[in-house]
Amino acid sequence: MHETKERIVGATADLFRHQGYNGTAVKQIVESAGAPFASLYHFFPGGKEELGAETVRWSGAIYGQLLDVFFQGGDLVTETETFFAAAADTVRDSDYVEGCPIATVALEVATTSEVLRVATAEVFEDWISRAAVRFVDGGVEPDDARPLAIAIISLLEGAFVLARAMRDESHLQAAGAAASLAVRDALKRGAKARRDAKAARRRA
Amino acid sequence: MHETKERIVGATADLFRHQGYNGTAVKQIVESAGAPFASLYHFFPGGKEELGAETVRWSGAIYGQLLDVFFQGGDLVTETETFFAAAADTVRDSDYVEGCPIATVALEVATTSEVLRVATAEVFEDWISRAAVRFVDGGVEPDDARPLAIAIISLLEGAFVLARAMRDESHLQAAGAAASLAVRDALKRGAKARRDAKAARRRA
DNA sequence: GTCTATAGAAGGATAGAC
């Protein structure tokens, strides 16, 4: 990607995460990116909406990689707890400015811009299916993996809302405990399913 | 409350839930409320921000009553599942327009308006403590009640984000299942604590 | 690809009559 274009997207991602889509002005973006105003419309002929969609997909991909960083096929329970602890640290250390780069925009545009809604939906779908794969690797039954991924991501997103509004990281800890419980439950079911399958094979 | 003022707040609440704070223009509000433009500044000398704060508190109180409707001291697990099922119905029946009236605004203003942030924080605190009381009534240990309430509300908020963005109610079902699990776990701990206390009394 | 300037619409807010 062109250097200036990348700076613009990066600056936009920061601003979206802090203020959302409607709260971020195009002028503020180019200023923050140190980019010429005309460059924005050169790289994004579709204007703010096109830039917004690309930014959503870009930061969605960046954050999606975090799932790969935290879930590496070790103990799923520990990894889940570490994941939420890291989120708690981030939100606190940023003085409750940093949260999810997608959620604010997603809620703002869900009913007002189909282009942007689709972009946020694709990011969430990527996160969910990516997490589900990791969970299966970790011992969760395939049928349980997607609902579990949805629950984990919902807990994270919801806790970010509470934590940022109330300026209190403990919400992410409470959500992390619930996530840990959900993972343990899914692993228990996975272990039972494998035992049952083994017993069935023995009978056959 | 004065009739016109109430109409303005009600219309603002609808618009906030659908488009958020920054996405809603004051002109749109008075138009939607069928109210004279000047009335807005008569009732809310502080302008959009004051109106926004009052709207957040008003719809927060309305939605808080839903907790009392769904959690009436019956079986907590059933009540939790009914609560999430109702949320799923609402979001689907509204064609994924209706979600939480606070979350969008909360994320938008968390770092840009202290007045509005405090309003959203107070609503969330009300919801959490209100739910925690209900959970204790239902058999959850006092120390477990608040974290459980935070987890339940996080699940609901996060699932609303996913459901609206992806136009799929199943996320609320997955979140509801996790909520149900968390409640069952808390009830198990509550029952055990009561057994232990009983045994301790017997020994004494 | 970048510059300056500006159009044109929409935003929040106010004045002053009634």
Added chain:
DNA sequence: GTCTATCCTTCTATAGAC
């Protein structure tokens, strides 16, 4: 408390030179 008109700012977007 409500009416109409309007101010000023900010916003997105474009024009046209370089």
